[in-house]
Amino acid sequence: MSPYNRKTLLVGVAIAVIIGGGVSYFASRSPDGLEKTQADLGLTQPPHEGVTAPAVVFHEYGLKWLGEGFWSNAIAGVTGVLLVLGLLLGLGRWMKAGKSGRDADAPASRQP
């Protein structure tokens, strides 16, 4: 990996981990705009059948076994950050492979 891309990854992931794993603990716990609107309109009970993903490891943004503390939120935040990152880097690899006839690792400037 080029130093340029390595720096993009390191700095970007550091920022995301600090925000998702740390700053987010101090976020407002008030209902968000949609929840507040639904409460104001009297729409709090779901009128249809819905599908909620099973809480296998995380219950919302916290570890299932750890409740709502700082570290529970931090583990959830960092895990989410890494899951999204891994998913997108995997997809990115697949996308680059689609540039047929060209070396996917060639410098950006040489490609049209």
Place this chain on the structure above:
Amino acid sequence: MHIAPGFLSPPVWATMAAVSGATVAASLALARRRVGERQVPLMGVMGAFIFAAQMVNFPVLPGTSGHLGGGFLLGILLGAPVSVIVMASILAVQALVFQDGGVEALGANLFVMGIVPSLLGAAVRRLWLRPKQGIVTYAVTFFGGAVAVLLGATGVILMLFLSQSLPGSVSLLQAITVMDVIHMGIGAVEGAVTVAVVKFVLATRREAILSPAGPACEKGSA
């Protein structure tokens, strides 16, 4: 603004799932031919950043909070196809791992928080690709971010209305008014944060935004 499980009727969520699913498939096909060596890491870290930023709810009105959407910002930085793919990844992780948003509502949530703002962001992208930016670019981006949020908010109410989920005593117009007034504050923050983050990324990672996919993405995304 994630729609929770059980608030959309099957015809509405199924339609939105089909529309959003087709859009993701088209975005993957477009991005596969265009994404560049330096864009992949940026795409990954921007997704990670938006996921993290969405965890930070900020107070807007008494007893109400909001969080960044991010689709508009990603549309500017990455173009519409890649932006849609990033938002789809974030929303899928949120719904499937953290029970944030209904699984059946994933397509609907992607449409209002991903596809619509990504297209708006991609339309503003060309302003940021010029060598220099001034007050016009900042103003258009700020208001564009706010409009993206308000369009999404209105879209959510329309889908609740079509699902016959709104209480009988509430008219569509009343519901849109309540939703959009609350989301004006959230939209203003979205616009301001978008200007700041785009300026930061452009100052530090200009090459990753411009080349090689930049102009091509721009053409295809409008």
